[in-house]
Amino acid sequence: MKKVLLTAMLLGGMLAGCTNSNKQNSTEDMRQELKLTQEWDKVFPLSDKVSHRKVTFKTQYGLILAADLYTPAADEKLKGKSEKLPAIAVSGPFGAVKEQCSGLYAMKMAERGFVTLAFDPSYTGESSGEPRRTASPDINTEDFMAAVDFLSKQDNVDAGKIGIIGICGWGGIALNAAAADTRIKATVASTMYDMTRVSGNDYNDAFDNEQWRHRNRENLSKQRLEDPDAMAGGVLDTVPPQAPNFVHDYYDYYKTERGYHKRSGNSNDGWRVIGTLGYANSRFLYYINEIRSAVLVMHGADAHSRYFEGQPKNMIPWDKLAVFFKENLK
DSSP: HHHHHHHHHHHHTOOOOOTTGGGGGHHHHHHHTTTOOSSSSSSOOOOEEEEEEEEEEEETTEEEEEEEEEEEEHHTTTTTOOOOEEEEEEETTOOOOOHHHHHHHHHHHHHHTTTTEEEEOOTTTSOOOSSSOOEEEEEEEEHHHHHHHHHHTTTEEEEEEEEEEETTTHHHHHHHHHHHTEEEEEEEEEOOOOOOHHHHHHHGTTSSSHHHHHHHHHHHHHHHHHTTTTTTTOSSSSSOTTTTTHHHHHHHHSTTTTTTTTTTTTTTOOOOOHHHHHHHHHHHHGGGGOOOSEEEOOOOOTTTTTTTOSOOOOOHHHHHHHHHHHHHHH
């Protein structure tokens, strides 16, 4: 379906007023409203080195986000008597859910002494918002800042020691949040994609020209009237042999037992096509040179997203990632 949909198919590795009577004010009511799954349904096993519970929190747009809170098991046994811990909020990839790799990142960091929060973005997974799987650069950036709000209020968290991790398409969102929110003291963008740049220029800036962007805008503008709820971007059910390696990698994760999840857009039919219009006309990284806190951008040696960062990197092990946060969340 035109160029914009072809692009979307490859991007897998990508205010209600409140009153005292609002039922969503209480955590219990929010859980009931969102109908959170209580059984363990992640694509990875729960570590015996952490404690886990489902939580919810609200964004400034009135949306309720569902998340998994991970705490070092040793700290949990002390029942709040230990010193406050540094914390990390995690999300991504674009189109994924917290039951996939963002939850794994959060759990691994909790094993290493952090309170961590893996959340479903607005309109995604178990979080609130209709229509489902709608993308917005403003709302998605706010999702990270609302996660910082939540962590800052936890009794076992040092509010002055909070970092974030954005994976793949959420790497650019994490950097945008770090540029806006000075409470974020350390940021990691893992295999980063800048979803605003790729939505406006296509992969590798292959169509970085006004003519192509205009045709893309025309197609998306028509889509709003023809079928505003059309979905795209889910990983292909069948990958042709000649497809790029990263497309095969997407399939091997999102479509197999290793990473498939029923709530994941990448594992199923993707996200709303017209949501990319807002991304294509924004730019996330404009102010990142003004970030005064620590930033680490990491890529695998063969990551197809490496052109965003410019310098080859090897994938950083969990322990080195933990060292980065411990050195910078002081």
